[in-house]
Amino acid sequence: MSTDLLTDESCGLRERKKRETRRALNLAALDLVEEKGFAAVTTEEIAARAGVSARTFFNYFPSKEAAVIGTTAEELESYAAALEQDVEGETPLESLRRILAGMLAPASIDRELRARRRRILLGEPSLAPALVGNNIRIENALTGALERRLGVQSGASLEARLTVAVAIAAVRACIEHQQNGGSGRLERNIDQAFDRIAAGLR
Amino acid sequence: MSTDLLTDESCGLRERKKRETRRALNLAALDLVEEKGFAAVTTEEIAARAGVSARTFFNYFPSKEAAVIGTTAEELESYAAALEQDVEGETPLESLRRILAGMLAPASIDRELRARRRRILLGEPSLAPALVGNNIRIENALTGALERRLGVQSGASLEARLTVAVAIAAVRACIEHQQNGGSGRLERNIDQAFDRIAAGLR
DNA sequence: CGCCGAAAGTGCAGTGACTGCAAAATTGCA
DNA sequence: TGCAATTTTGCAGTCACTGCACTTTCGGCG
Numbered sequence A, B: 001m002s003t004d005l006l007t008d009e010s011c012g013l014r015e016r017k018k019r020e021t022r023r024a025l026n027l028a029a030l031d032l033v034e035e036k037g038f039a040a041v042t043t044e045e046i047a048a049r050a051g052v053s054a055r056t057f058f059n060y061f062p063s064k065e066a067a068v069i070g071t072t073a074e075e076l077e078s079y080a081a082a083l084e085q086d087v088e089g090e091t092p093l094e095s096l097r098r099i100l101a102g103m104l105a106p107a108s109i110d111r112e113l114r115a116r117r118r119r120i121l122l123g124e125p126s127l128a129p130a131l132v133g134n135n136i137r138i139e140n141a142l143t144g145a146l147e148r149r150l151g152v153q154s155g156a157s158l159e160a161r162l163t164v165a166v167a168i169a170a171v172r173a174c175i176e177h178q179q180n181g182g183s184g185r186l187e188r189n190i191d192q193a194f195d196r197i198a199a200g201l202r
Numbered sequence C: 001c002g003c004c005g006a007a008a009g010t011g012c013a014g015t016g017a018c019t020g021c022a023a024a025a026t027t028g029c030a
Numbered sequence D: 001t002g003c004a005a006t007t008t009t010g011c012a013g014t015c016a017c018t019g020c021a022c023t024t025t026c027g028g029c030g
Helices: A003-007 A013-036 A043-050 A054-060 A064-069 A073-084 A092-104 A111-122 A125-150 A159-179 A186-199 B003-007 B013-036 B043-050 B054-060 B064-069 B073-084 B092-104 B111-122 B125-150 B159-179 B186-199
Strands: none
Touching: A013 A043, A013 A054, A013 A064, A013 A111, A043 A054, A043 A064, A064 A111, A064 A125, A073 A092, A073 A125, A092 A125, A092 A159, A092 A186, A125 A159, A125 B125, A159 A186, A159 B159, A159 B186, A186 B159, B013 B043, B013 B054, B013 B064, B013 B111, B043 B054, B043 B064, B064 B111, B064 B125, B073 B092, B073 B125, B092 B125, B092 B159, B092 B186, B125 B159, B159 B186
């Protein structure tokens, strides 16, 4: 159920309603983009479908793009926490492969929503710049987590940021490759890409 | 001299004036961003300083960001051509290192302009999303070139796109690292990053 | 040299993203 | 129940960006 994320933490009515509103705005945005395409959707429409005023929209998202993408700070923290945890016999790159693949794969609970998101976001080329912009946030969160896992000071060594940036780039390359009609399944290509990176590129 | 790029090809007055106007808009944008910061600059100001109407601005650049960044199709083609050329004893990754490093380094002619560009663009965090968005264009151009160099059909294999994406990500990681007060010189870090990628990440 | 078609520049009106501000509604707590 | 903090909302305003129609400028050709 959707109650999973909506009830667990800080169950004040206030916090719950904020989560609901945020989610409603994100879903409304996805609906409308699927119906009419990103360019033809206005922030007013999104707000109206979510049942809030046009002004309130911008209390939740800084831009139309952000509302469609809808990445929450909680998601970011959860991925970061997963990477920070040192799993037995897994290199940082292997952890990143697992976590980033998990971000794309329809997960246990949200199956439909995740698949929908993926289909809509990747089907809109005009969102590509916003998506790579969003990757900056992910990269920063994951870099911090990896630095903690490796026990180095933030920004001290290049290694953590380089590993994260390359891993994200690999996933993005596979997505682009697929969008351009490239061969192979996405998941399989991601596996191959990480194998090559681990083996060393030429 | 600036006549280098302005007179060599298709010397009609028309083409020359277009190049001049484009350049004037880009320089005006850089000036103003340096003076007041990106957010405080309007497209009208840029157009006024370049001596054209506000409407004409958008005949040259699709957005305010694009005017500041100012990457031309010619530059893209030139980098692509450099990568397409198969240099004796150089792997694709080594060619990419050389070419991408060359994009950052103050070149033979444009020394001041290049340095200025670099300083202004990297000094404006609000431009980061636009910069990574611009990287998509670079990635596509370089991917096509590498595919031709390797003699594979466009989009057929993942290898070309993966190599290019990882190389660009490496450079970007080094830039971010430096912006966050990280250790080391940029050029040196880029060398190290490519060495690690060639050796295989863990 | 002068004319004509094409390309580029410009003004105008309009849409829509986004912001600051202050008032109104809602919620948490005593 | 009443007060304080938080959230929602309306309003006015700025500015990026677009389509359209009109003018200006350029390049070629008789």
